[in-house]
Amino acid sequence: MKQSTALLAGVAVLALSTGSALAQVSDDVVKIGVLNDQSGTYADLAGPGSTLAAQMAVDDFGGTVLGKKIQVVFADHQNKPDVGASIVNRWIDAEQVDVVVDVPTSSVALAVQEITNKKGKVHLNSTAATSDLTGKACSPTGIHWTYSTTALANGTGKAVVAQGGKSWFFLTADYAFGHALERDVSKVVKEAGGEVKGVVRHPFPNQDFSSFLLQAQASGAQVIGLANAGADTINSIKQASEFGITQAGQKLAGLLVFLSDIHSLGLQTAQGLQLTTGFYWDMDEETRAWSKKFAAKHNGAMPTMAQAGVYSAVAHYLKAIKEAGTDDGKKVVDKMKELPVKDFFARNAKIRADGRMVHDMYLVEVKKPSESKGPYDYYKVLRTIPGDEAYGPLSTDCPSAKG
Structure with missing residues (x-):
């Protein structure tokens, strides 16, 4: 009788512990929301390719974690904060999305x-640039993964100044990203003894850059810094060439340029352009293997750093859920910071207390047409920028990093 009672008690304890373990995954599914521009200015550099990258990470992980299904959903924020906020609120409150990834703009x-900070959900940002995400706007459940305005300034900005480009004029997208990039590059220029001769801010998105480029030309600055991205950068470079600005001696500094932009511009137009990137598909056997797998599913297009970053971030997130034994946002992010980041994307990587995923960046130069062996063979690496140099010290503005 005593043995029977003990056995029943043991079964009850086991049932309770099993139920507790199962309850660690909320709503019995881990739901990943890819939020980006699916058809506009930033669609080629992120868009459907980022959704694919997230799904590839899920598939490579096995499709389940802690015995529960992993699901990927996506939405188009149209580059509008109110639209994006509305989607994320609905996702979290009604559709049980656990993590929001990508999020350009x-x-x-x-x-x-x-929103994710207030609601305890995870935000893994691969594609927005503002360094404020790990500064004054940092979050204990947010990680900034692929690059930042600080890294771009310490990469392209510093390199152009070192090559003699001391006087700058900025052509800036008139919203948070453009302002942050202009701010961070201006700081690097001034610290190196250079000067900023002027700034003109254009609407986002924009098609006609003629009046803005003419102001930049009239400034007499050695360098026109393009503090924009995607289709805006492509159009700026094309129109600057049409107006003969670069032919007359002024240099364009593309401060945030993606592989997809170079593909759109063509090497004849883009050759010689220097830029900073967090990833290039043709770095080594590991990057080539993953990128060819991606391209086979993406109409032959090789991944941008943003798309590769989405894969890397999602893969690390899923590892952290497995190790933490829960999908609780704060606990998972804490585990992500604790675990080493090792994959084809991230080299010499770590996640800091402020949410910055620090990793090596690369200063590259766009090849001449004669140097390219085929489609997407566009870059030659000039320098590896160590992560600590690229991203600088831990943010002093981040409340959650002050312990």
Whole structure:
């Protein structure tokens, strides 16, 4: 009788512990929301390719974690903070989304960071640039993964100044990203003894850059810094060439340029352009293997750093859920910071207390047409920028990093 009672008690304890373990995954599914621009200015550099990258990470992980299904959903924020905020609120409150990933457009990203912070959900940002995501707008459940305005300034900005480009004029997208990039590059220019001769801010997105480029030309600055991205950068470079600005001696500094932009511009137009990137598909056997797998599913297009970053971030997130034994946002992010980041994307990587995923960046130069062996063979690496140099010290503005 005593043995029977003990056995029943043991079964009860086991049932309770099993139920507790199962309850660690909320709603019995881990739901990943890819939020980005699916058809506009930033669609080629992120868009459907980022959704694919997230799904590839899930598939490579096995499709389940802690015995529960992993699901990927996506939505188009149209580069509008109010639209993005509305989607994320609905996702979290009604559709049980656990993590929001990708999120290009810094103004949207900042809105998402605020919501996920308040609601204890994870924000893994691969594509917005503003360094404020790990500064004054940092979050204990937010990680900034692929690059930042600080890294771009310490990469392209510093390199152009070192090559003699001391006087600058900025052509800036008039929203959070452009402002942050202009701010961070201006700081690097001035610290190196250079000067900023002027700034003109254009609407986002924009098609006609003629009046803005003419102001930049009239400034007499050695360097026109393009503090924009995606289709805006492509159009700026094309129109600057049409107006003969670069032919007359002024240099363009593309401060945030993606592989997809070079593909759109063509090497004849883009050759010689220097830029900073967090990833290039043709670095080694590991990057080539993953990128060819991606391209086979993406109409032959090789991944941008943003898309590769989405894969890396999602893969690390799923590892952290497995190790933490829960999908609780704060606990998972704490585990992500604790675990080493090792994959084809991130080299010499770590996640800091402020949410910055620090990793090596690369200063590259766009090849001449004669140097390219085929489609997407576009870059030659000039320098590896160690992560600590690229991203600088831990943010002093981040409340959650002050312990």
